[in-house]
Amino acid sequence: MASTSRAARSQTVNLSQTSASQHVTEVDDKVRGILNYILDHSAEKIPIKEKDLLATVGDRKEVVRRLPLVINLLSTRFGILFKPIDATSKTFICTAETPMASIYELTPTQRPQYTLLYLTLMYIFMRGNRIEDTKLYGMLEMLNICVDKEHGYFGPNIRKLIEETFIRQQYLKRERSVLSAYDDSKIYFLWGLRAKAEITYEQMVQFASKLFNMNPIQFDAHLKMATDMDAPKD
Template sequence: MNNEEKLAYWRNAIIALVLNNVENKMPIKEEDMREILDKDKMLFRQCLPLVIQSLKKVYGIILQKVPDTKKYICYSELRVSSTVEYDEEQCRHLTLLFIILSYLLMKDARVDEDLSKYFTEQLFDFLKGLRIRIDEEHPYFKDNIKKLIGETFVKQLYLKREKSDSETDLETRFLYSWGYRATVEFPAKDVLQQTAQILGKEPREFVAVYNKYCAEENEETMVVD
């Protein structure tokens, strides 16, 4: 094979790896992509732009590096127009994720998770108010809600979980915020608009959130007082 054919071969090998990771939403490690190339850094640098270009052109998939890491996420550049495009489990997960992201957005701050025996604070109290108890099976969300939030969504980078650095905490506590994947797949202004619609309100009524995520896009840069 000539050099061009070799590049095409290795490009396709990396694309196959990426496509196998699209559905599970897990980040792809750079070292796993380089492993296909016998860890050849130079060859990886040559192949990566071709992989990114082909994924977008042929499959409509964006391969994007996670800032300050050696990991990549992949996602469709096309917005999903209907939940029909998801299976039942994906619909459940997406619904729960939207509820959490919406709550975090409206709070416009990270929320605490108390890792004692009973989860009683902020995010989990909010879910409990919606009759979603993380340690009980839910009629719609089923079981493993605690694992879905604390492990799966975090590993998928939909949620970011950090240890609290407060010296007054007697037990380990965590802070939740939007993860990197959430920021690229769910524009904050869209989540605000959808949440406002559900609540029967205008986005402008949520002054702090609207000013932060929407007002700057207004051509007149009008800020709500």
């Protein structure tokens, strides 16, 4: 299968009106301060806002002048991609250049969360990359995972993990849809920016094939659908 990972795609950072000639090219105390802040917060997987970096430098122009060097150092020295949530955003996320190869790279505390995340992303993937929240929770209940009850493996607060933590970490994206003024709104979940950067659709196919004991070829239609949905529109 051809790779569908978005981690290697080039990311364009909007550095305002600062010209390339004004960018800092040598590591100074302010570059170190920005780097340390990002590294200290990267493990939390919470988006970092440009204004969060101001405390380390004190001036937005100084942050902008140093970001290209900081981004390069994060990539070359730490294997971390630091990129904006969208083309106009001043909010960034850190993702790993090399996707996680095995769940055993995680700590025992992290594994339940990632297993729940993979189950959630897999179901969204299999349902055309967009699923109503009630249908997602219905699928989890079929696996004896009730989002409002404590689970022996996943623990308490399953709904909070899905609706707050995974959303805040950019693994999931939430959309609200209202068909008309006479209808109640519906909530849908999609893959978030971090999920698309760190996890490939091929990994979802392998996960689903093992879970359901099916040949990966049987998921080719799902793979094509997901890939087509992510393809740039003319």
